[in-house]
Amino acid sequence: MAEVTRLSVARRLDRCTVLGPGTRAVIWVQGCPLRCGGCVASETLPFEGGTVHTVAELADWLDGLPGIEGVTLSGGEPFSQAAGLAELLDTVRERRPGFSAMAYSGFRHEALLRGGPDRRALLRRLDLLVDGPYVASRRHGLRWRGSSNQRVIALTGRYAHVGAEPDSSAGVELSVEADGSVSWAGVPPTPGFREGLEERLAERGFVLRTEERREA
Numbered sequence: 001m002a003e004v005t006r007l008s009v010a011r012r013l014d015r016c017t018v019l020g021p022g023t024r025a026v027i028w029v030q031g032c033p034l035r036c037g038g039c040v041a042s043e044t045l046p047f048e049g050g051t052v053h054t055v056a057e058l059a060d061w062l063d064g065l066p067g068i069e070g071v072t073l074s075g076g077e078p079f080s081q082a083a084g085l086a087e088l089l090d091t092v093r094e095r096r097p098g099f100s101a102m103a104y105s106g107f108r109h110e111a112l113l114r115g116g117p118d119r120r121a122l123l124r125r126l127d128l129l130v131d132g133p134y135v136a137s138r139r140h141g142l143r144w145r146g147s148s149n150q151r152v153i154a155l156t157g158r159y160a161h162v163g164a165e166p167d168s169s170a171g172v173e174l175s176v177e178a179d180g181s182v183s184w185a186g187v188p189p190t191p192g193f194r195e196g197l198e199e200r201l202a203e204r205g206f207v208l209r210t211e212e213r214r215e216a
């Protein structure tokens with residue numbers, strides 16, 4: 001029997017316009033081997049935790065989302081689950097040819113190219129890569145990334161034009177779920193943004209959701 005590939009996911013979002021071109025789904029994977037000072041996704045760092053999904057489940061989810069042009073893979077570190085994510089993109093593209101893919105990585109592009117075959121396989125399937133660790137001392141209000149050492153690299157011609165577009169913060173999006181919980185996406189424009197947001201939401205009785213909702 002064929003082995004079923006699974007991915008450990010911290011969070012998903014159906015629609016987002018601030019983490020890559022156009023309107024995209026987002027998958028934040030669980031687990032990152034790096035520890036950048038000031039990381040805004042600290043709950044995604046441990047490899048334990050998260051919600052385990054099969055590639056087939058995630059492909060069905062992406063395939064069923066209307067009005068998106070692709071997916072952004074964030075984390076956590078997507079290249080720590082490179083083989084599964086490459087399989088996911090192949091599976092979705094069998095049904096949605098032209099579905100675009102962007103990923104974040106704390107590793108530089110050159111290091112990923114020197115990495116194992118799984119990492120190179122994921123790279124070959126990406127249209128855009130935002131590479132490098134977050135460096136707090138180089139924080140800058142740039143589009144889709146938190147610090148100026150990070151690069152937006154077009155790996156295919158699909159988004160080659162983005163390099164010529166204005167490079168300023170894409171902002172942050174808040175989503176209010178049916179159960180009243182609030183989640184956010186984007187690259188925080190100012191230091192302490194997340195802490196301040198959590199505080200203000202708590203004052204109004206809202207809780208910031210940072211993980212997938214588990215069915216009771």
Ligand code: SF4
Nearest residue numbers: 032034036039076106
């Ligand atoms: S690579 Fe990303 S997720 Fe990992 S520690 Fe750095 S900022 Fe956080």
